Amino acid sequence: MVERRAAWTVIALCAAQFMLILDVVIINVAVPSIRQDLGLLDSRIQLTATAYTITFGSLLIISGRVGDLLGRKRLLLTGLTFFVAASLGAGAAQVDWHLFVSRGLQGVGAAMVSANALAAITASLAEGPARNWALGLWAAVSSAGAIAGQLVGGAITQFLGWRWIFFINIPVGLAVVAVLALLLRDTPATNRPRINLAGAFLLAGGLASGIMALTWLAEDGGRDRSLAAAITAFVLLASFALVERSESTPVLRYALLRLPGVRAANATLLLNAGALGATLFFLTLYLQIVLGYSPLAVGVAFAPITLLIMLLSPRAAKLVTRFGARRVLVSGLTVLAAGALLLARLPVHGDYWTDVLPGMLLLAIGSGLTYAPTYIAASSGVTAEDQGAASGLINSAQEIGAAVCLAMLALIATTAAGPGGSATSLAEGYRAGVLAAAALFAIGATIAVTVPRRLGQATEAEKVAS
Known part of the structure; x- marks a missing residue:
């Protein structure tokens, strides 16, 4: 069982994560309104999203490592305050550059919060049923938040205006700051609170360049910029690897990737x-x-798949406690592949109830089953002083995976659709993209088989105690 203080701390940390993930997607529905109000050029529209995802995705590993070294509570509260202030700036933006800068600063705060929030959970709860419950709740908000952004963003934009998709973060963020300031137990700084600044800058720059390369890849006329960014990313990440080899306090301990659960969890996520x-x-x-x-x-x-994921993810954690992470993860990825295959037949004159909803429900079930065992595997066997780096790593896998696969599958869909832009050709492109996604889910299921069989499973004593 989880003590009351720990339970409320976990709930507050999950509320913060839900807000951060929501902000990745919530802006998509509001883009037409923002474009009209601020006079955004079509060539700069994508910056409303990428300014956030680039800083968020590239700083997660570093933020987690800094939390390991200097204490997580300090990083969490600073990051939340930073995120709230940047949200105020984004909502009050009167020109495009003001919005882009504020979105980038939101991403900085989000990275500080997300990596250290997950680390605070995994470091404070020992492996077993209590941690599985907490990570099931974390999985629910992490996966459902991205989908709920469509509904929340549409409703807020239509009834309150686009600025409120940012202003709503202020009361929520301040409430979470107040709760965590009271309840969250701080972690002491290590005896060697030195940060490898060269490695940190190289890693952040390499990841940011890689995300930009993938973002530009799917854009018309963006191939040259994408190639230049990809070369920059390769050089910076290669330099990072060289610098880290000679460091006594590396940003990312390679020993983490030798843990089979951590390695498989990051690859599958x-x-x-x-x-x-x-x-x-x-x-x-x-x-x-x-x-x-x-x-x-x-x-x-x-909305139905958001609700289903929220309901299933905590229950998936209980399944992990009973059967182990591998069985649940493989089952979930198999269901996801089946859902994508069902959706790969989207017709031009389709119907939501018969052509879309059944496949979406399978996606919801599969997603609800996969995220909890993924986070459980990603933190298993990791020492308390490395939980921040491990948390940053798994969160980075989620953000970078989204960028990599979207760019790749969007290119497949665009090629399959061909020129013209008719409903028929667009539907054909979407079918090709979804079919490719089914293949990625199947590959993920194959990788998940390498997770140790009993990882996450409760011992007989823990089963009796629970």
């Missing part, structure tokens, strides 16, 4: 998050462009 995000992206476009749904209607269409 990279594929899972990317394939699922791309599939939902194609479904959003299919509902809006091919079937003619409004943004709010699209949000409502996604």
